[in-house]
Amino acid sequence: MQLLKDMILSEGRIVGTDILKVDSFLNHQIDPRLMEEIGKAFSSIFSSCGVTKVVTLESSGIAPALSTGQQLGVPVIFAKKTASRNLDNDAFLSTVHSFTKGNDYVIRISKKYLKSDDVVLLIDDFLAKGCALKGLIDIVNQSGARIAGAGIVIEKGFQEGGAMIRDMGVRVHSLAIIKEMSEKENHISFADDANV
């Protein structure tokens, strides 16, 4: 997706070997025009799959998931990271490891909103090691719903998550796959078009 790649190149900042900061347009400040285009792209890619629910994880996944749900005309569910008295105890749970924070956390979706006849499109902002996405897949599998695929805004192609999730038989479509990036040279190349 050219608009996204352009914004990654012009506004993204590389920190160390594996952090790409895109908080000016994706996960702290959100560019509404980009988000609309992201929704249209995922909607187009998965339009023939009979999707009935879009599922993501709070917080950064909510914007691209909502935009996609609006285009597809289906409800959006965001998994919660914390227990809340506002969420039923009757929920599907999965434990996710965070490499960023060095801990495990539990994600949950109420059993009321995922049924065995649902067809789920998973959406997330990043795919790196794949832990969060694996947790979402686990939850959807518990519900008996079918997974149409996963739409990822930015995949770090140099980390193992993409291969792991695809090896699980889940169709993954990422709008930008980063092949390599270098803080020192301030250089980013994309897997599907190294010259962008």
Next chain:
Amino acid sequence: MQLLKDMILSEGRIVGTDILKVDSFLNHQIDPRLMEEIGKAFSSIFSSCGVTKVVTLESSGIAPALSTGQQLGVPVIFAKKTASRNLDNDAFLSTVHSFTKGNDYVIRISKKYLKSDDVVLLIDDFLAKGCALKGLIDIVNQSGARIAGAGIVIEKGFQEGGAMIRDMGVRVHSLAIIKEMSEKENHISFADDANV
């Protein structure tokens, strides 16, 4: 907003004296059509205010804020509740008390995205005791930006937050104000139209 009130009446569930569960369409599962109408309503109400940024708090504020930002054509910023190595240390901070969880937490917005010439529309899903909104106002005031007002999806009119924020001189517009609700009688009445 009639669509919202209808959904509160048909799908909302009252728990105890002060909890209204609307997780089937607002803050766990999201109804995309309702969210679009919410964005249009806030955009219309604040259309003449010269808004340059929509500001909310993760996670439940993101969907109505994004929808509003898309209608107004301005960027959306969501304040973060947790420190992250992906967010600059150079941030405006404010401490918020959570009555639900019985603790304090710090919210933050990067100084890069709020400037003194910004005009900010605050958006949140609920206004009850007003602690979260007060924290957002504190952050915007630190930045020197001007506050156009606050757009709230559901205000609990029987709690003190609405009066407190209005007494601070902030224009608050809530799409549904609950005057009273009763779990026992499963009854909800709205402040602006008790017969709805």
